[in-house]
Amino acid sequence: MYNLEDYHYHLPESLIAQTPCEHRSLSRLMHLDRRRHGISHRRFLDIADLLRPGDLLVVNDTRVVPARLLGHKSTGGRVEVLIIDYAAGMKHLADTGGFQCDCLIRASRRPGAGTVLDLGEGIKATVIEHRDRISVVCFDGGTDFLSRLKKAGKMPLPPYIKRDQNPGQGSGTPAQMDEQNDRHDYQTVYANAEGAVAAPTAGLHFTNDLLATLSDKGVEVVQITLHVGYGTFVPVRVKDIRDHQIHSEYFIVDEQTAETINQARGAGRRVVAVGTTAVRTLEFCTDPGGRMSAGQGRCDLFIYPGYRFKCVDAMLTNFHLPESTLLMLISAFYDRERILNAYKVAVAEKYRFFSYGDAMFIE
Structure with a gap:
């Protein structure tokens, strides 16, 4: 269970969702019952029937920033910059007055240290240094950079969602309409707390009406924050997954939320995490005795089979990439072979996969 190839499965490319379900809560929902080892097929709306009065639903309220910038190097060549640690950039801005953070740069030839980049809407940036595949970039403009980023930046969709790379002219082009929709x-x-460069996708299926229905049923909802970074898409490149170094991501859990979770656990109520980001944050902040602590900082918890869960009783999640750390996490929560069998069933039933795809409820 520690070999990378143990987490491979076959997925036809046609099942990778390129757009979301027209109505969020009408996406499909696979229900896995860990006690009876059962699999059933539902719609996401049915989560209102599957959750119980008294359940505590924990959601991640991070908000995705338009972190992808297109422009040119000072030498004239085209360049694409993806901000991958917005939270660190905000801290650098507060400490120094300048926004500087790790980025990924795509160009025909990677710009060297000191190269100035023109990224539209008056955004200028300077490459500071390179560390392997990551580049440190400093953006000019102080706090003005943030407002310019919202105008010039594009949503940092995962690489398996294909969009027209040419933005075209005018607000009515297909590429610009895709951007507005995304x-x-x-x-x-x-979504409330700005800072993610990828969405906590299990939460995309909820609507305000569905949340109201859950509240009426007696399901309590609390929010934590984990700013999802690009590390969620970084492939595992080692044969033994225990040798993988997972990227850290910034999290916030306030005192009131931690106390609410502790009270729920003390009363024997279920803690239901919405998404692997919520799972990692909850488990990172829970001590071996099962007590949750408030805090903020960097979460670098890598969960794979053999991990003993201390807080989470059930989870909602989307379907994840083969050989990904997220697939390893849900395999730790249930059982690797049963999870892979569920994925095989999902392929046969033509579920839609990944960020804009369908969901799974494991209880």
Whole structure:
């Protein structure tokens, strides 16, 4: 269970969702019952029937920033910059007055240190240094950079969602209409805290009406924050997964939320995590005795089979990439072979996969 190839499965490219379900909560939902080892097929709306009065639903309220910038090097060549640690950039801005963080740069030839980049809307940036595949970039403009980023930046969709790379001219081009749709669709309805460069996608299926239905049923909802970074898409490149170094991501859990979770656990109520980001944050902040602590900082918890869960009783999640750390996490929560069998069933039933795809409820 520690070999990377143990987490491979076959997925036809046609099942990778390129757009979301027209109505968020009408996406499909696979229900896995860990006690009876059962698999059933539902719609996401049915989560209102599967959750119980008294359940505590924990959601990640991070908000995706338009972190992808297109422009040119000072030498004239085209360049694409993807901000991958917005939270670190904000801290650098608060400390120094300048926004500087790790980025990924795509260009025909990677710009050297000191190269100035023109990224549109008056955004200028300077390459500071390179560390392997990551580049440190400093953006000019102080706090003005943030407002310019919202105008010039594009949503940082994962690489398996294909969009026209040429933005075209005018607001009515297909590429610009895709961008406008993604700015809405690639956010949860409760997104609030800006800082993610990828959406906590399990939460994309909720609507305000569905959340109201759950509240009426007696399901309590609390929010934590984990700013999802590019590390969620970084492939595992080692044969033994225990040798993989997972990227850290910035999290916030306030005192009231931690106390609510502790009270729920003390009363024997279920803690239901929405998404692997919520799972990692909850487990990172829970001590071996099962007590949750408030805090903020960097979460670098890598969960794979053999891990003993201390807080989470059930989870909602989307379908994940083969050989990914997220697939390893849900394999730790249930059982690797049963999870892979469920994925095989999902392929046969033509579920839609990945960020804009369908969901799974494991309880």
